[in-house]
Amino acid sequence: MAAIKDSERGRIAPIKSVSPSRAGALLGCRLAEAFRAAGTAPRLPTHPKAHFGILAHAFLRDAARGAFSGKSATEIRAEWRIAVEAYEENLRREPSDCVVIPLIQTCDDFEVNAYRLIAAAARLAANSTRLRERTSFRGSALEMENASKDGQIVGRLDRITWEDGELAVTDVKTGQVNDSEGKLRAATRIQLLLYSYLVHEQFGRWPTTLRVLPLHSDPITVPFVPAEAQELAERMKARLIDANELIGKVRAGSACESELASPSVESCRFCRYRPSCESYWEAMTSVIDGKRGCSDHGK
Numbered sequence: 345m346a347a348i349k350d351s352e353r354g355r356i357a358p359i360k361s362v363s364p365s366r367a368g369a370l371l372g373c374r375l376a377e378a379f380r381a382a383g384t385a386p387r388l389p390t391h392p393k394a395h396f397g398i399l400a401h402a403f404l405r406d407a408a409r410g411a412f413s414g415k416s417a418t419e420i421r422a423e424w425r426i427a428v429e430a431y432e433e434n435l436r437r438e439p440s441d442c443v444v445i446p447l448i449q450t451c452d453d454f455e456v457n458a459y460r461l462i463a464a465a466a467r468l469a470a471n472s473t474r475l476r477e478r479t480s481f482r483g484s485a486l487e488m489e490n491a492s493k494d495g496q497i498v499g500r501l502d503r504i505t506w507e508d509g510e511l512a513v514t515d516v517k518t519g520q521v522n523d524s525e526g527k528l529r530a531a532t533r534i535q536l537l538l539y540s541y542l543v544h545e546q547f548g549r550w551p552t553t554l555r556v557l558p559l560h561s562d563p564i565t566v567p568f569v570p571a572e573a574q575e576l577a578e579r580m581k582a583r584l585i586d587a588n589e590l591i592g593k594v595r596a597g598s599a600c601e602s603e604l605a606s607p608s609v610e611s612c613r614f615c616r617y618r619p620s621c622e623s624y625w626e627a628m629t630s631v632i633d634g635k636r637g638c639s640d641h642g643k
């Protein structure tokens with residue numbers, strides 16, 4: 345199958361800042377992030393479970409920030425229904441994604457996961473005393489952003505709390521938090537370390553606790569040392585500058601789009617730009633040719 349060729353200059357754009365939640369992806373493949381920065385329309389739809397994850401994460405973040413403080417489980421369930429309807433209403437406007445509506449029919453285990461989500465939101469609401477406006481089905485501009493002083497790392501933290509006089513960061517996760525070996529996923533660890541760096545930039549002190557709050561299990565504390573987070577933040581800033589220099593060259597016509605690409609199983613597996621990515625198809629072709637060569641050799 346041939347790659348679908350577009351203009352190499354217009355479909356990529358400089359990446360404004362490193363988002364902790366996308367830092368693992370930026371380390372994996374600069375091209376996919378350059379596509380995102382340009383607003384290039386992906387050619388593959390988002391998986392229904394990913395839609396559930398996006399919506400559920402925003403809902404839990406609202407709960408963690410106190411948007412449902414004082415509400416009963418029944419009231420939180422009603423809030424969830426409103427959030428799902430509003431999210432699906434937005435999806436209706438996306439030609440590639442409207443096929444997944446209603447999510448209750450296209451997303452496996454939707455009701456079971458929604459039940460767990462509402463229970464988790466109720467637990468978070470019970471621990472929150474501060475009432476905040478909800479944002480889970482509003483525009484992203486209403487959400488609170490935390491930025492490094494130089495603006496190169498920008499993220500949205502789910503929850504920052506004072507615990508026994510020390511800062512703690514909690515990130516809610518609706519999907520798998522561990523890899524196939526049972527260890528915390530590398531991208532999640534990177535995300536949390538960058539959150540700790542943002543907290544240090546904002547408050548002038550490091551958090552002592554980094555915590556993941558999975559939907560399906562107990563909270564997980566992530567050990568770290570500030571030097572590690574500082575070093576990672578500097579590495580990510582260098583990666584951002586390096587990517588943007590190359591993106592500038594591609595847009596100016598002095599470098600090829602493929603120089604930005606790093607095709608790999610991990611990066612390409614969930615990349616929605618695959619159909620129009622020449623580097624992906626070249627990598628696929630060489631894998632197929634390599635296998636064919638092996639089988640020919642064995643004859």
Ligand code: SF4
Pocket residue numbers: 373374375376605606607608611612615616617618621623624
């Ligand atoms: S398909 Fe792979 S190589 Fe191409 S942009 Fe996506 S992650 Fe990068």
